[in-house]
Amino acid sequence: MKATGIVRRIDDLGRVVIPKEIRRTLKIREGMPMEIFTDVSGEVILKKYSPVGEMSQLAQSYAEALVNLTGLGAAICDTEQVIAVAGPVKKELLHKPVSPQMDELVQGRRSFVTNGESTVLAAQGYTAAALAVFPVVSTGDPMGAVMLIKGEKSPPKVGSEAMESVKAAAMFLSRQLES
Template identity: 80%
Template sequence: MKATGIVRRIDDLGRVVIPKEIRRTLKIREGMPMEIFTDVAGEVILKKYSPVGEMSQLAAAYAETLVTLTGHAAAVCDTEQIIAVAGPAKKELLHRPVSPQLDELVQSKKSFLTTSDNTVLIAQGVPAAALAVYPVISVGDVMGAVLLLKGEKSPARLSSEAAESVKAAAMFLSRQLEA
């Protein structure tokens, strides 16, 4: 853990204010759900809650299915990090923070399909790129995205069937979050 030097008091309703500088740095917005953990040392830990992260096993199974159907590596991310990967880049991508380019695309609720050599960088510190990105949206809020990745051994062009498969995956995960 990193000390900030900031001390806050608990008010009479049990609330603690997270300083604006920390909220800005960690991209914590008003209304964002937070998960609360405790440990044996008596520490209270706040973590941004990711409903997509809760479905990581389902997301991983769907990513494996996309690899089989499309021949492309596949990944699923929440709004912060890559939560599931299937295909050759698994170890280097899993749990990496999403790139600013992918974050901007997903937050705008836009899908992306490559038309030629254009791609979207997907994770910070890794040169992996996506050929297709479909946002996972639940009750009007962006929860993450499903991606088909560019790879050395994958087909050079994205077929319409592959595009429909990744779109279906995003729609399926969206419905699962609404249930």
């Protein structure tokens, strides 16, 4: 754990303000859910909560099903990192932070399908390119995305059946988060 030298007092409602510099550095946004942990030495630890990350086994199974349906690599991310990878995609993509392009799509709740020329980088520091991206949205909040990843032998465009499959996956995960 890293000390910041910042001290904050608890107000009369039991609240503590996380300094703006720390929120900006850790990409903590207003309304973002936080998980609270305590340990035996009296430390209180805040961690960004990822409902999609809690469903990582289900996400992994769905990514594998997408590979079987489409023949393309598949990945699922939450708002921070890639949480599931399947198919001819390198496993190094798993747990990589999402790229700024992907973050923009997720936060904007926008989908993307390649026109045969453009792609979206899936993760920072990794060359995996997404051919199709559909956001996972629960109760109006962006939670992540489902994407088809370009492989060495992938066609330049995504077929309509593959596109509908990845769209259905995003809708399914969105419904799972709402229930």
